[in-house]
Structure formats: structure tokens, C-alpha cells
Amino acid sequence: MFRSFRNGFIAGLVLLAPLAATIFVVNLLRERIGRPMNEFLFYYIDPTFRHLPGVSFVLDVVAILVVVIFITGLGFLSNYVIGKFAVRIGERLISAVPFVNSVYKTVKQIVDTFSRQQKAVFQKVVLTEYPRKGVYVLGFLTSEARGEVQAKTGAKVINIFVPTTPNPTSGFLLMVPKEEVIDMDMSVADGMKLIVSGGAVSPEWKDGADKPESVQVENPQALNA
Incomplete structure (x- = not known):
């Protein structure tokens, strides 16, 4: 009772x-x-x-x-x-x-x-291993790293903003090699809902035949706009 x-x-x-x-x-x-x-x-x-x-x-x-x-x-x-x-x-x-x-x-x-160009701030939802291998974190692709960061790492580095849960207004920046970033199908809005809810609200997704591939930055200039 x-x-x-x-x-x-x-x-x-x-x-x-x-x-x-x-x-x-x-x-x-x-x-x-x-x-x-x-x-x-x-x-x-x-x-x-x-x-x-x-x-x-x-x-x-x-x-x-x-x-x-x-x-x-x-x-x-x-x-x-x-x-x-x-x-x-x-x-x-x-x-x-x-x-x-x-x-x-x-x-x-x-x-x-x-x-300034709101659509270009968060390009897409991505997944990467953090803070260790085998543990994944959801983040938002913002741009491709340039200048000193790109030169001194010696790799194609992607800038990812990882919001905190349940308050997405704060977070931290990860600079991750492009080959270690997994592109997600969900929209930015759905990704934000997932983060704000602490994982309780998951967007619907039909399992595709292809496995997710590493994210590709086709237009770096648009990303940095």
C-alpha cells in the first residue's frame, strides 16, 4: 500500500x-x-x-x-x-x-x-570518449580548431562544447582529434533535451544499416563564422 x-x-x-x-x-x-x-x-x-x-x-x-x-x-x-x-x-x-x-x-x-549566425554556433550533436576510454559524452560541434592549437597538436582537432547537466548554460570545451568524434543523427534540439533531462528523455531513432562514422567538417569557414 x-x-x-x-x-x-x-x-x-x-x-x-x-x-x-x-x-x-x-x-x-x-x-x-x-x-x-x-x-x-x-x-x-x-x-x-x-x-x-x-x-x-x-x-x-x-x-x-x-x-x-x-x-x-x-x-x-x-x-x-x-x-x-x-x-x-x-x-x-x-x-x-x-x-x-x-x-x-x-x-x-x-x-x-x-x-551571429545562430545556426553556426552548434553545428551538430557528436559523441566522443571522455573522460576515459569506454565512457562517452554528448557534445556539440562548434568548429574546427585553427592556428596554434592545430599546429602544436599535429592532428585535425575538432572543437566540442560539452554542456553540464541539467544546466546547459555552463560547460567546458574539448579539443578532440576528428577521427575520435562520432557524428550523431539527432538534432541539436534533441541533444539539448537529452542533456537537460539527464538522459531521461531520449529522442526516437530508427536503427540504420550503416554504423556512425567520424564527423566530417566539409566547410571549415562556415563553422568558424
Whole structure:
């Protein structure tokens, strides 16, 4: 009886987890963005009326929508001459502020790296033996190594980003000889799901007749874009 109760409780938690995560994200957006912007945008409304539960929720949602529209507008505007000019002026002002300029430049470099040709950041999902022979790790092919790394290793080396589980925003870089890298059929999205779930969510795959071959980098220039 206790085992059945435990299994039923765990099954209920699994069913409620997506809903709980959705509520958490919505509440976080409301607390961190909606509520402060509500106070800023609708300051002229009587506080007694504005803080009523129903009214406060509606105003928070409207405030979030205003922020989303504003950010979207900036994105569209940045594609035109006036927007680009405004961005340059803003970056010059930020560059004049000590400490803030270094933080801004670092974050901007990271964002530019991942936003420039997003499809070229993670080329494909690969498999390689790490940290020892017989143990495999799933990673993402980013590019073919060049320059000093390629010259001093004396081999064709592939750069592989290996995310951590279950938080894929951190990870480490492996530089592996190309012949030791196995190309996977799964998409980058499926590979990310597998990593985030800790291996619990495996993508469907129909067993092919051919065995996986070592990954081939057909266009090194595209990989390094």
C-alpha cells in the first residue's frame, strides 16, 4: 500500500511539474517586470484602486506587454540607420563609465558570439570518449580548431562544447582529434533535451544499416563564422 501511494504521489508530481513551472515563470515575470513597470506606467491611477487584486494583475500583464512591445520595437529600429546611430551613441556613453563599460563589453561579446549566425554556433550533436576510454559524452560541434592549437597538436582537432547537466548554460570545451568524434543523427534540439533531462528523455531513432562514422567538417569557414 505504501509503495502504491508513493508511486501515485510521484506520478502526480510529474503531471503537475509543467504547470508549476509555468506558474513560477509567469509569477517571476510579474514580480520582476510587471509590478515595477506597473508602478512606473500607471502612477497617475489612485493607489487604492490600482492595488486591488484583480486590477493589479491586469495592470501587471499590461505592463509586461508594454515592455515586450518596447523591446521588439528596439529590435526593429536597430535595423535602420537611425536605430544604429542611437545604438552607437548609447554604447559610447556606456563606454565612458568606469567598470560598467568592462561589464557591458564582456556581455556584448558573449551575446554577439551566440547571436551571429545562430545556426553556426552548434553545428551538430557528436559523441566522443571522455573522460576515459569506454565512457562517452554528448557534445556539440562548434568548429574546427585553427592556428596554434592545430599546429602544436599535429592532428585535425575538432572543437566540442560539452554542456553540464541539467544546466546547459555552463560547460567546458574539448579539443578532440576528428577521427575520435562520432557524428550523431539527432538534432541539436534533441541533444539539448537529452542533456537537460539527464538522459531521461531520449529522442526516437530508427536503427540504420550503416554504423556512425567520424564527423566530417566539409566547410571549415562556415563553422568558424
